Amino acid sequence: MNESLNLLVALAMGLNLVALGSSRLPSLIRVVALQGMVLGLVPLVMEHEVRGMVVLVAVATVAMKGLVIPGLLRRAMRTANIDRDLFPLVGFLPSLLIGAAGTIGAVVLARWLPLLPEHHETLLVSGALASVFTGLLLLIGRSKAISQVCGYLVLENGIYLFGMLLLGSTPLLVEGGILLDLTVAVFVIGIIVDRIQRAFDTLDTRKLTVLRE
């Protein structure tokens, strides 16, 4: 069981790096969607016996993260007529290097943290930390509003992985709640993106600085 879990998490960690390296908006959305689907499968492999509730959550997660949210993003991208190129604040190569270093750091940190013995074997904690780090890096390093939403999604994926640690003890309802929040947030951002585009003719957050204070 641990092998398949670790495989999934490692896949997600690899997708983190792909997300950091992708230079175009559609491919970034695709990577994030894929990562969401991969992580949606995690609860299935973690549980010893598959319960109905777990299946429900897995399906909901895959549908939401893999289909609905990316769909919303694509729609926003299309309606707002956004330039497909990402203009990175931190270049692709540097962000890849930093992301790789962060991933290694996350693994080291997870080894070093005082975890429960059953979590020592898995990559869960390192994967969670790496995803959070990558999400923050995307938020810091990409200037477009939609790419920042992708950053938030990756960040949320990391938090979701942390939540998997507590799968046995917390009701999945909590995860469901988070997912719902996120969807609403993406909805709102999609609408705001549209409005910003209409009002300012750009979605580059760099150009919105005149609104400060």
Add this chain to the structure above:
Amino acid sequence: MTLGGWIALALALLLGGGLAGLRLPRVWLGCTLGGTVALLVAAFTTLGVGVDWVWQSPWSLGGERVHLRLDGISAWFLTLVAVVGGTGAVYARGYWPDQAQPESAGRGRAWWSVLVLCMALVLLCSNGLHFLMAWEAFALAGFFLITLDRARRETRAAGWLYLGASHAGTLGLFAFFSMLAARTGSWELGPMRSATELAPLFWVALFGFGVKAGLFPLHIWLPSAHTNAPSHVSAILSGVAIKMGLYGLVRFSGWLPLPKGAGWVVLGLGVASALMGAAFALAQNDLKRLLAYCSVENMGVILIGLGAGLLGLADGGASWGRMAMAAALLHAWNHGLFKSLLFLGAGSVLHATGTREMSRLGGLWRAMPWTAGLFAFGAVAICALPPLNGFVSEWLLYLGLFESAAGHAPVAIVAAIIALGVTGALALAAFVKAGAVVFLGAGRTRATRDAHECGWWMRGSMLALAGLCALIGVMPLAPWFFITRSLASWEPGWSGIESPPPLATLGLLHLAVALAFVLAALALWRRAQAKGIRRELTWDCGYSAPSARMQYTGGSFAAIASGWFRWVLRPERQMRRPRGLFPAQSSRVERVPETVLERVLGPAGGVVMAASAWVRQRQRGHLPDYILYLVAGLVAVGALVLAGSWR
């Protein structure tokens, strides 16, 4: 009338003066004089009878009952407030009248009464909360008086500097009183020598009161404030307001337990203030600035006495400690008297010529004999020359120090004695310079041509102060009685000490010297009358056609002695040498900056401002940047927690 009645009358009259000041100058003068006289009566009753006056209000203010207390120490300082408050009010009548200052004269009168009232309240309040309120009101009244002439840029700058420094000190006092209240569980003040855990609070008090007292590294506000304020305000600031800081130190060193080494630290601060104050005073070219630095020097002298007193207390109440403490108290009185006299004299010069710059003055004694004589009188007193009061207190201080050197860490005490001696010499040089450059010789510029003697209001107040100086000088035993009362409230174990026997002899000696002076002056006058006076140009020096510009300037007079202190004075020079056979205009300008302010605090403030500007630049409105700061902060906090758990 009872003591409480006198105090209530005084406070009411001063309040009335504050209200009447704006419109009714005569009513104001009457109220202020009446109030100060009532204060004086109350203070001398307490000092004479030796009974404390305590009053507690049935109602509460700010959640605390108002608790007033007049004991030996507060009465001692209250006399000073009353004397300078009264004479300064009379002086202001001639110096800052409605005709000359239509815009600010009324404000000046009102704030003057408020200042005197607030200082009296500071001395009376025996509750930490109300002490702080009175203290803050007193500082604010000082600010409004300093900035009376607010059309001038330097005056406003000096006012802001005063306000900032004053609040830095008040911050220390807030910390002091609130920590005291937190540890004792009450805002009430009183003797608490036995609670040894309170000892470290003395250092906080030393900072808070030290700023107001103008101790050496904390004196930054003092020179510019005293220079730019109207002269009667300079007089009360220098003569009395900085003594409020001293009062705080004396009061709380008497009530609180003292930490180890407190005496040495106070002594060291005193030596530093005395030496540096005298060195800076000598190098000044501005008459009032010179006097202001001289206040730093005299506060240093007083602090040497206080420090030796604390050492004596720690040494089991040795007699030399009492002597030094008595000298400190007496010097506080004396300095209040002669420094006010000198500032009033400087004000008279400023009033007559419109400039404070000594290099533009000269030869004023012909036009202003009263001012010249009274200024010289004050200078003799402040230089601690017999037969005036400055000599009495400094002599007592020397006596105490010499006696302590015999038994108690002789090397350090002897070093302090030597520093005190050097300080005295420098102060003497500074006042020879001031007196000679301003009043002797020939007038240097046009400013001196229209000089005229000041009116009777100003002259009368100066005469009163000079008379008090002379009185203490020839009757040193008279204040001794009050000093013993004051010392007894400072340290109950020190009650009933006898006067040192030489004090009576000193009084006789002073009387003889004074008589000799008067007789010599009379004889000279009669001779001059008989033979007639032939007036010659001073500073002739063998030139065939000397001009007033060939005289020694203040700068050249003080050059050698202030050269020894170049390492701290750091004078700024601009020089254009005369060149060629027919030299064009040449000049030399020298300015002595306020070293602590301009060389230490200024650059430090610049670093803070640069750092703030850098931080402000980071706030560009980029969302990604803000996320980066957030992450950096989070990582830093995480690292802190990890480092904590590591340990």
